[in-house]
Amino acid sequence: MAQGQDASDPILQVENIEVIYNKAVQALRGLSLSVPKGKVVTLLGSNGAGKSTTLKAISGLLGLEDGALSAGRILFDGQDISRMRPHDLVRAGLFHIMEGRRIFEDLTVEENLTAATFALSGRGVARTPFDLVYDYFPRLHERRHQRAGYMSGGEQQMLAIGRALIAQPKLILLDEPSLGLSPLLVEEIFTIIGRINRQTGVSMLLVEQNANVAMAIAHYGYIMETGKIQLDGPTEKLMHDQDVREFYLGHGGHGGEKSYRNIKHYKRRKRWLS
Numbered sequence: 001m002a003q004g005q006d007a008s009d010p011i012l013q014v015e016n017i018e019v020i021y022n023k024a025v026q027a028l029r030g031l032s033l034s035v036p037k038g039k040v041v042t043l044l045g046s047n048g049a050g051k052s053t054t055l056k057a058i059s060g061l062l063g064l065e066d067g068a069l070s071a072g073r074i075l076f077d078g079q080d081i082s083r084m085r086p087h088d089l090v091r092a093g094l095f096h097i098m099e100g101r102r103i104f105e106d107l108t109v110e111e112n113l114t115a116a117t118f119a120l121s122g123r124g125v126a127r128t129p130f131d132l133v134y135d136y137f138p139r140l141h142e143r144r145h146q147r148a149g150y151m152s153g154g155e156q157q158m159l160a161i162g163r164a165l166i167a168q169p170k171l172i173l174l175d176e177p178s179l180g181l182s183p184l185l186v187e188e189i190f191t192i193i194g195r196i197n198r199q200t201g202v203s204m205l206l207v208e209q210n211a212n213v214a215m216a217i218a219h220y221g222y223i224m225e226t227g228k229i230q231l232d233g234p235t236e237k238l239m240h241d242q243d244v245r246e247f248y249l250g251h252g253g254h255g256g257e258k259s260y261r262n263i264k265h266y267k268r269r270k271r272w273l274s
């Protein structure tokens with residue numbers, strides 16, 4: 001089921017991966033997904049489902065947390081990257097924007113962007129001018145001499161995305177960009193993320209708990225639960241699927257209940273009742 005989308009020209013293929021933390025906790029149980037070139041794919045699921053773990057497995061960051069890929073493989077642009085180191089992956093064009101906006105709080109906006117260029121030394125490509133970042137995020141231009149730590153959560157998220165753009169990646173992994181932001185800011189940032197995808201052609205794997213905003217800009221979606229994909233499809237289809245509407249988007253007649261964990265149980269019950 002997880003390979004149900006047309007993956008004729010994928011930038012990323014995750015095949016049946018398993019991840020174990022501390023040699024004890026199994027966080028991913030045979031997870032597969034793919035991201036076609038130039039598309040936005042969203043990975044949805046409730047807290048603890050394994051979304052961030054999936055991104056860390058892809059970008060090579062599991063080792064920092066005593067996690068390990070114990071099965072499966074990951075292909076980036078056709079190449080097996082399962083054992084590649086994080087900084088080599090950045091050079092190869094894979095950029096992970098981690099949850100919680102990892103920016104340098106003591107540096108100014110402009111210094112943060114400058115620092116992002118250091119990671120690229122030796123890659124031998126033209127660096128994205130800062131102007132491109134400022135075109136997408138005029139507010140960053142206004143605040144370019146301000147210390148990043150004093151900016152609002154939304155502006156820090158913009159800076160985190162701006163830092164990714166400097167690297168001119170082929171694929172951006174985005175972990176919950178909506179976290180802690182007001183609905184208005186979420187709307188603004190997601191509109192810009194969509195525009196970046198359309199105008200630069202960069203592929204994106206977007207992790208979110210906020211299914212509504214993610215589905216609005218993504219072409220394809222995967223819904224995961226306890227380490228596995230439960231459901232996937234083109235977002236247009238998912239948005240109109242009755243189960244998804246009731247349980248993932250909160251549109252059902254179930255009193256706002258939208259637990260990802262309940263869906264299996266619910267489907268079983270529905271079968272019994274019908």
Ligand SMILES: Nc1ncnc2c1ncn2[C@@H]1O[C@H](COP(=O)(O)OP(=O)(O)O)[C@@H](O)[C@H]1O
Nearest residue numbers: 021025027046047048049050051052053054065
């Ligand atoms: N560094 C870690 N050490 C041990 N267990 C972890 C670690 N990080 C995550 N986990 C566990 O792995 C599971 C998935 O976590 P995570 O990928 O962070 O979920 P999500 O991003 O969907 O909220 C959870 O049960 C969580 O407790």
Ligand SMILES: [Mg+2]
Nearest residue numbers: 051052053099
């Ligand atoms: Mg997470």
